Amino acid sequence: MHVRRKLVAGNWKMNGSVADLAEVAEIAAAARRTSGVDVAICPPFTLIAAAVTRAASDISIGAQDCHAEASGAYTGSISAAMLKEAGARLAIVGHSERRAEWCETDEKVRAKAAAALGARLQTIVCVGESEAEREAGRANDVVASQLAGSLPDITGEAELVVAYEPIWAIGTGRTATTEDVADMHRMIRQRLVASFGDAGGRIRILYGGSVKGSNAAELFAIEDVDGALVGGASLTAEAIVPIIEAAGRG
Numbered sequence: 001m002h003v004r005r006k007l008v009a010g011n012w013k014m015n016g017s018v019a020d021l022a023e024v025a026e027i028a029a030a031a032r033r034t035s036g037v038d039v040a041i042c043p044p045f046t047l048i049a050a051a052v053t054r055a056a057s058d059i060s061i062g063a064q065d066c067h068a069e070a071s072g073a074y075t076g077s078i079s080a081a082m083l084k085e086a087g088a089r090l091a092i093v094g095h096s097e098r099r100a101e102w103c104e105t106d107e108k109v110r111a112k113a114a115a116a117l118g119a120r121l122q123t124i125v126c127v128g129e130s131e132a133e134r135e136a137g138r139a140n141d142v143v144a145s146q147l148a149g150s151l152p153d154i155t156g157e158a159e160l161v162v163a164y165e166p167i168w169a170i171g172t173g174r175t176a177t178t179e180d181v182a183d184m185h186r187m188i189r190q191r192l193v194a195s196f197g198d199a200g201g202r203i204r205i206l207y208g209g210s211v212k213g214s215n216a217a218e219l220f221a222i223e224d225v226d227g228a229l230v231g232g233a234s235l236t237a238e239a240i241v242p243i244i245e246a247a248g249r250g
């Protein structure tokens with residue numbers, strides 16, 4: 001039985017400005033007061049370096065994506081090594097918004113995950129089914145196939161994290177039922193152990209999709225929910241601190 005520290009990771013998406021870095025400082029202060037929880041904020045690329053100075057060492061600052069290649073003619077892209085140099089300690093890859101809008105395939109996500117881990121960034125690989133797939137009873141199959149296609153063969157020296165985010169729960173105020181979350185996270189754990197052996201028992205599995213202060217405790221009480229990937233409720237300290245505190249309680 002592995003004891004996994006909870007991780008609360010905020011994804012600011014395309015939100016935030018220099019003025020909002022005051023929130024990062026406040027979130028870092030709250031993280032310092034709360035023991036037993038890891039906290040990360042992933043702002044837009046342009047704010048990473050400045051956010052690192054505001055976070056001190058209390059929280060990790062991360063990126064929302066990275067390119068699979070180290071350098072080259074990839075206009076508009078940022079490599080894992082560049083993120084590392086800017087002070088990022090983690091990267092999210094395969095978020096459903098990138099899979100949809102940038103047509104990122106499992107294969108591409110897997111290459112990005114390998115690049116991020118290779119640069120020694122903690123790497124959060126996102127998976128999750130659409131509403132139509134859940135209604136058709138295919139949620140587990142879809143997520144199992146995303147895991148098989150998106151996770152690298154070895155986790156390397158950096159930490160691999162999986163985030164389960166049902167697409168229909170992102171930004172909608174809807175969350176999956178406790179039973180559905182428990183069922184999905186159990187399946188993901190089984191797959192991780194099948195793929196990585198004992199190390200698979202140490203990989204944290206986050207839940208994402210409309211996580212907020214009012215539902216965090218219930219989600220964190222579920223077996224194999226090792227934290228949360230938080231969008232909207234990560235933009236202010238006021239919204240994310242109750243989630244961090246709920247993670248600290250269990």
Ligand code: PGA
Nearest residue numbers: 170171209210230231232
């Ligand atoms: P949400 O976003 O918390 O606003 O639903 C979660 C995510 O997309 O990571």
